[in-house]
Amino acid sequence: MIQSENYDFDAIxxxxxxxxxxAAKELTEKGLKVLVLERGRDITPGLDYYGEHAPDWxxxxxxxxxxxxxxxxxxxxxxxxxxxxxxxxxxxxDKDNPYVFDAEKPFYWMRADVVGxxxxxxxxxxxxxxxQDFTAxxxxxxxxxxxxxxxxxxxxxxxxEQFAGISGEALGLDELPDSEFLKPMEMHALEKTIQGRLxxxxxxxxMTIGRVAILSEDHxxxxxxxxxxPCDRGCSTGSYFSSHSxxxxxxxxxxxxxxxANAVVERLEYDAQGGRVSAVHVIDSQTGERSAFRARLYFxxxxxxxxxxxxxxxxxxxxPDGLGNxxxxxxxxxxxxxxxxxxxxxFYDDMDRYWFxxxxxGTYIPxxxxxxxxxxxxxxxxxxGYQGAAMRMDWKTGFNKRxxxxxxxxxxxxPGPWVFHLAGFGEVLPQYANRMYLDAKKxxxxxxxxxxxxxxxxxxxRMIRDDMLEQGEALMKAAGAVFTVKQGEMGEPxxxxxxxxxxxxxxxxxxxxxxxHNQVHGAPNVFVTDGACMTSSSxxxxxxxxxxxxxxxxxxxxxxxxxxxx
Amino acid sequence: MNRREFMQCAAxxxxxxxxxxxxxxxxxxxxxxxxxxxxxxxxxxYFNEAQRRTVAAVAETIMPATDTPGAIDAGVPGxxxxxVQDWLNKAERGIFDQGLAExxxxxxxxxxxxxxxxxxxxxxxxxEALESAASDSAWYDFGNTQRVFVSDAPFICQMKELxxxxxxxxxxxxxxxxxYEAMPMTFDGNRELGPDDSxxxxxxx
Numbered sequence: 192m193i194q195s196e197n198y199d200f201d202a203i204x205x206x207x208x209x210x211x212x213x214a215a216k217e218l219t220e221k222g223l224k225v226l227v228l229e230r231g232r233d234i235t236p237g238l239d240y241y242g243e244h245a246p247d248w249x250x251x252x253x254x255x256x257x258x259x260x261x262x263x264x265x266x267x268x269x270x271x272x273x274x275x276x277x278x279x280x281x282x283x284x285d286k287d288n289p290y291v292f293d294a295e296k297p298f299y300w301m302r303a304d305v306v307g308x309x310x311x312x313x314x315x316x317x318x319x320x321x322x323q324d325f326t327a328x329x330x331x332x333x334x335x336x337x338x339x340x341x342x343x344x345x346x347x348x349x350x351x352e353q354f355a356g357i358s359g360e361a362l363g364l365d366e367l368p369d370s371e372f373l374k375p376m377e378m379h380a381l382e383k384t385i386q387g388r389l390x391x392x393x394x395x396x397x398m399t400i401g402r403v404a405i406l407s408e409d410h411x412x413x414x415x416x417x418x419x420x421p422c423d424r425g426c427s428t429g430s431y432f433s434s435h436s437x438x439x440x441x442x443x444x445x446x447x448x449x450x451x452a453n454a455v456v457e458r459l460e461y462d463a464q465g466g467r468v469s470a471v472h473v474i475d476s477q478t479g480e481r482s483a484f485r486a487r488l489y490f491x492x493x494x495x496x497x498x499x500x501x502x503x504x505x506x507x508x509x510x511p512d513g514l515g516n517x518x519x520x521x522x523x524x525x526x527x528x529x530x531x532x533x534x535x536x537x538f539y540d541d542m543d544r545y546w547f548x549x550x551x552x553g554t555y556i557p558x559x560x561x562x563x564x565x566x567x568x569x570x571x572x573x574x575x576g577y578q579g580a581a582m583r584m585d586w587k588t589g590f591n592k593r594x595x596x597x598x599x600x601x602x603x604x605x606p607g608p609w610v611f612h613l614a615g616f617g618e619v620l621p622q623y624a625n626r627m628y629l630d631a632k633k634x635x636x637x638x639x640x641x642x643x644x645x646x647x648x649x650x651x652x653r654m655i656r657d658d659m660l661e662q663g664e665a666l667m668k669a670a671g672a673v674f675t676v677k678q679g680e681m682g683e684p685x686x687x688x689x690x691x692x693x694x695x696x697x698x699x700x701x702x703x704x705x706x707x708h709n710q711v712h713g714a715p716n717v718f719v720t721d722g723a724c725m726t727s728s729s730x731x732x733x734x735x736x737x738x739x740x741x742x743x744x745x746x747x748x749x750x751x752x753x754x755x756x757x
Numbered sequence: 758m759n760r761r762e763f764m765q766c767a768a769x770x771x772x773x774x775x776x777x778x779x780x781x782x783x784x785x786x787x788x789x790x791x792x793x794x795x796x797x798x799x800x801x802x803y804f805n806e807a808q809r810r811t812v813a814a815v816a817e818t819i820m821p822a823t824d825t826p827g828a829i830d831a832g833v834p835g836x837x838x839x840x841v842q843d844w845l846n847k848a849e850r851g852i853f854d855q856g857l858a859e860x861x862x863x864x865x866x867x868x869x870x871x872x873x874x875x876x877x878x879x880x881x882x883x884x885e886a887l888e889s890a891a892s893d894s895a896w897y898d899f900g901n902t903q904r905v906f907v908s909d910a911p912f913i914c915q916m917k918e919l920x921x922x923x924x925x926x927x928x929x930x931x932x933x934x935x936x937y938e939a940m941p942m943t944f945d946g947n948r949e950l951g952p953d954d955s956x957x958x959x960x961x962x
Contacts, residue, residue: 244939246937246958246959247927247931247959248926252844253836253922253926253927255844257844258846258906259846377944378946416944417940417942420959420960421960542950544949545948545949545950546945546946546948547945547948548941549960583956585956586921586935587902588900588902588903590918591896591901591902591914591918595881595884595885595888599819600934603921605954606950
């Protein structure tokens with residue numbers, strides 16, 4: 192398609208994670224010559240999944256986390272749930288790539304630093320948003336109205352699901368629309384017992400197997416899951432969706448893909464005369480060499496924080512406060528999910544039942560509060576769902592018991608009672624005060640201003656937390672738990688690793704950064720399709736929605752290009 | 758790797774059953790990485806011979822060989838020495854050193870022998886006395902296992918944690934005392950559990 196010598200590529204995609212991988216696939220398949228810029232190092236899928244299938248005795252300290260290393264080099268990443276020695280190679284080294292951390296208002300920015308980004312280490316839970324998620328802002332007045340609705344996204348959900356492969360069970364619920372499913376994974380014996388009891392004693396909730404981007408059957412040339420367990424170490428059979436297993440190979444197959452790793456994007460250059468972005472400025476992280484690339488289209492898919500950082504650092508006379516930021520909304524309305532709150536129940540059922548194979552998935556209870564209208568007894572807005580899973584206690588949960596010798600060994604050798612955990616994921620309201628910013632005084636090793644954050648949960652989030660605990664306790668009782676333990680402390684912002692917002696979508700350019708097609712207001716050849724564009728947060732895991740939004744924006748951009756409008 | 762190739766690899770793994778039933782076919786790259794990353798490969802050189810004998814005997818008293826292998830069979834003493842040398846911080850190492858010295862001195866005082874020369878019942882008495890004296894430590898708190906380490910845990914708790922962790926995450930402990938399956942290829946959520954069946958080693962996900 193390239194016609195002018197002024198362009199190096201038809202499109203440049205910044206980032207190679209879930210959103211960037213989709214942009215690369217969609218744009219190359221539509222015939223565009225695409226350059227993907229990834230700041231992390233390159234890896235070879237399979238060969239470089241060093242931790243894959245490594246048993247405990249092959250891991251450093253047999254799996255005890257190397258505390259000193261984590262404190263010195265991974266103080267942020269090790270604060271989350273997901274970093275371990277089987278996957279550390281995928282994560283950002285906080286010493287090499289720091290940001291301004293405010294201990295008073297902590298925000299934990301969980302980052303990958305490899306080609307494929309967080310698609311390698313994501314939780315893989317995939318849920319469609321529902322119509323109420325898109326109308327919530329307009330209904331209760333928090334945030335601005337979404338310019339799109341469920342019907343706009345539904346065909347794009349189908350489009351990405353058919354390619355990615357999502358296993359799950361169709362329920363026909365308005366509050367959790369069904370995806371295009373591969374067969375669902377099986378439940379544990381205790382989960383089936385609990386599901387049966389909840390049907391009778393808590394018919395207002397629906398418990399289902401997790402909907403997950405892991406293949407339960409062979410799909411599109413990728414192999415079904417072999418149930419080894421820890422997906423986050425990489426999967427050489429490509430059984431879970433990642434950029435490496437799915438989108439980047441498809442993009443490469445077109446012959447239209449160029450991928451540059453170690454390519455740190457500094458800023459976009461805006462040409463005021465043309466009213467377009469004319470170049471992207473890049474620093475090679477290994478050599479420090481600077482270069483610029485030109486294209487017709489630019490897709491920012493560098494993650495919520497990464498994409499907004501680039502927009503903020505792309506100042507010009509026309510956009511003194513950051514590219515596309517005539518509204519002043521850029522950097523604001525940061526959200527995550529109410530996270531870290533849960534209830535664990537102990538069960539003496541199904542004691543003669545166990546499992547074979549490691550199911551990398553749990554169960555899900557979709558939102559049941561404030562559906563349609565506000566519930567009478569709910570003092571909070573919006574809602575939450577529960578992820579959950581059953582397992583049996585074992586030596587790892589009981590090694591601090593008293594005793595010595597053969598009896599201790601025998602008791603630790605065998606499975607203990609079942610435990611079932613409900614982990615709440617709640618919707619966070621968009622608030623102007625929750626923001627990220629550039630700190631002009633602190634630059635990183637490339638001379639780029641570091642980002643800082645100022646985020647705190649508010650009353651609505653705390654009320655959601657309280658309701659999660661209260662309802663969760665009741666559900667545990669209905670499920671037959673003999674004993675429950677509550678965990679009521681909310682994780683700080685960022686720890687849900689569902690950070691979103693900061694370049695929100697809206698029809699009104701005085702209030703938003705991108706329009707209904709993820710196109711930056713005032714810079715029509717720039718699209719932001721990752722979590723940055725989110726105008727509200729729903730309570731479901733967001734990645735599937737980023738995939739659908741990205742594919743939809745690519746379709747729109749290429750059509751606009753063909754019609755000579757870009 | 759497509760599914761067929763993967764199945765061939767899995768079949769190779771299984772066909773090696775006689776010799777290395779539970780060992781994994783790691784790629785050269787994985788081996789290279791693990792050789793580099795596996796701090797436990799470097800033999801620790803922290804204890805003197807007398808300490809080494811006592812630590813081994815304490816570990817074996819905690820997790821003895823029965824009809825299945827025990828701590829010494831599983832290489833736990835070496836794991837402990839390595840953890841004390843490289844993994845414990847200075848304060849924790851101080852607690853360990855002092856606790857070990859006190860144990861060695863007290864068995865000499867009470868029995869005129871070193872710990873490893875005592876009768877099994879006497880060894881057990883010694884450790885039970887230590888546990889009794891440590892019983893108010895937060896280490897014993899219900900559910901206090903989902904953390905990295907209890908930094909002020911007394912010597913006996915350090916020994917128990919390192920022994921039990923080292924034992925069940927060792928190849929011997931995971932494959933001969935627990936059960937280990939690297940390539941399940943399927944998930945069955947309703948598998949019968951016999952009264953004598955062990956837990957699966959590793960993490961379910």
